[in-house]
Amino acid sequence: MVQKLTENILKEVIVRRPDESQKGDFGHVLLIGGNNQLGGAILMAAQAAVSSGAGLTTVATDVVNRTALHSRTPEAMFIDWTDQSQLDAAIHKSDVVLLGPGMGTNQFAVALVEHVLDLVNQEQILIVDGSALTIVAKENLVFPRDTFTVVTPHQMEWERLSKIKIGYQHEVQMNEVQRQILNIDVLVLKQHHTVIYSSAGQYQLEIGGAYQATGGMGDTLGGIVAAFVGQFKRNPINSVMAAVYAHSAVAEQMAQYSYVVKPSFIADGMGNFMAQVQSNI
Ligand SMILES: NC(=O)C1=CN([C@@H]2O[C@H](COP(=O)(O)OP(=O)(O)OC[C@H]3O[C@@H](n4cnc5c(N)ncnc54)[C@H](OP(=O)(O)O)[C@@H]3O)[C@@H](O)[C@H]2O)[C@@H](O)CC1
Ligand SMILES: Nc1ncnc2c1ncn2[C@@H]1O[C@H](COP(=O)(O)OP(=O)(O)O)[C@@H](O)[C@H]1O
Numbered sequence: 001m002v003q004k005l006t007e008n009i010l011k012e013v014i015v016r017r018p019d020e021s022q023k024g025d026f027g028h029v030l031l032i033g034g035n036n037q038l039g040g041a042i043l044m045a046a047q048a049a050v051s052s053g054a055g056l057t058t059v060a061t062d063v064v065n066r067t068a069l070h071s072r073t074p075e076a077m078f079i080d081w082t083d084q085s086q087l088d089a090a091i092h093k094s095d096v097v098l099l100g101p102g103m104g105t106n107q108f109a110v111a112l113v114e115h116v117l118d119l120v121n122q123e124q125i126l127i128v129d130g131s132a133l134t135i136v137a138k139e140n141l142v143f144p145r146d147t148f149t150v151v152t153p154h155q156m157e158w159e160r161l162s163k164i165k166i167g168y169q170h171e172v173q174m175n176e177v178q179r180q181i182l183n184i185d186v187l188v189l190k191q192h193h194t195v196i197y198s199s200a201g202q203y204q205l206e207i208g209g210a211y212q213a214t215g216g217m218g219d220t221l222g223g224i225v226a227a228f229v230g231q232f233k234r235n236p237i238n239s240v241m242a243a244v245y246a247h248s249a250v251a252e253q254m255a256q257y258s259y260v261v262k263p264s265f266i267a268d269g270m271g272n273f274m275a276q277v278q279s280n281i
């Protein structure tokens with residue numbers, strides 16, 4: 001049975017930060033993506049991660065994106081994704097890896113996805129989105145069994161992965177067997193009124209709307225999810241659900257005075273939104 005995802009999830013997850021704390025306590029997030037054509041995707045994810053409270057954010061991307069990253073989000077660190085030793089060191093240091101926004105699907109991207117799936121360990125959280133999902137589907141790769149894995153496909157990406165056609169992707173299709181075969185811990189099946197499947201049950205978002213139908217909206221969600229699971233560590237499933245709710249709640253607020261809501265505006269609105277939630281506790 002699909003349950004309604006309510007705003008209560010926000011208060012459960014977004015808690016006051018302890019005074020005795022430092023950036024290392026709020027998650028080191030590594031974002032991997034952005035080829036020489038789709039750099040915007042990883043830039044949006046980076047902006048969203050920083051604005052949603054990731055303690056440290058590193059971006060492994062094509063070198064062509066370095067200046068844009070530094071000028072848009074100087075809080076983020078840069079790694080040239082062809083530098084294998086730097087990349088491996090960054091993967092080892094991170095608490096959360098977001099793999100795929102704007103990555104493209106060429107041979108280099110395929111090898112990179114294989115490498116990252118191989119290297120992540122059981123203490124980390126892996127989020128797979130965008131091109132990386134298309135690669136996993138096309139190359140018949142498997143998600144790591146021991147790493148907590150969150151996937152955030154839109155309906156076509158989910159069709160590629162699960163082989164379930166759009167229109168047949170209702171709740172009974174994502175059962176325990178599929179979860180085990182695909183090694184997915186949380187499936188965020190993005191659509192109008194996104195559905196989230198996990199061992200906690202099936203939850204449907206009932207907020208958000210067509211003002212979100214613009215390129216980069218999912219890339220931004222990926223950054224928010226990464227920041228939330230990185231800093232709110234108590235219950236990763238709840239943290240993913242809170243991220244999904246917050247993303248659309250901010251969009252809904254902005255849609256009151258904007259016909260379309262730019263993904264990067266949602267990123268910028270996150271800090272204020274999270275403060276509102278926390279002060280209402
Ligand atoms: N600024 C940037 O750098 C941006 C970079 N981006 C990056 O680009 C990469 C490719 O991602 P992608 O989603 O754009 O393309 P792809 O995986 O081919 O899927 C599209 C195909 O699926 C179909 N489709 C059916 N249902 C659908 C649904 N509910 N939602 C969406 N599509 C749906 C759809 O059908 P159609 O719209 O044609 O009817 C079409 O045939 C990825 O890494 C992403 O991060 C983008 O974020 C944009 C901004
Ligand atoms: N009509 C809509 N109503 C509500 N949410 C929408 C609508 N269209 C798109 N979205 C949301 O926007 C995001 C789109 O993700 P995705 O397709 O991955 O975008 P991109 O890859 O361009 O960043 C998802 O979170 C989806 O739920």
Ligand SMILES: [Mg+2]
Nearest residue numbers: 130154218219
């Ligand atoms: Mg996407």
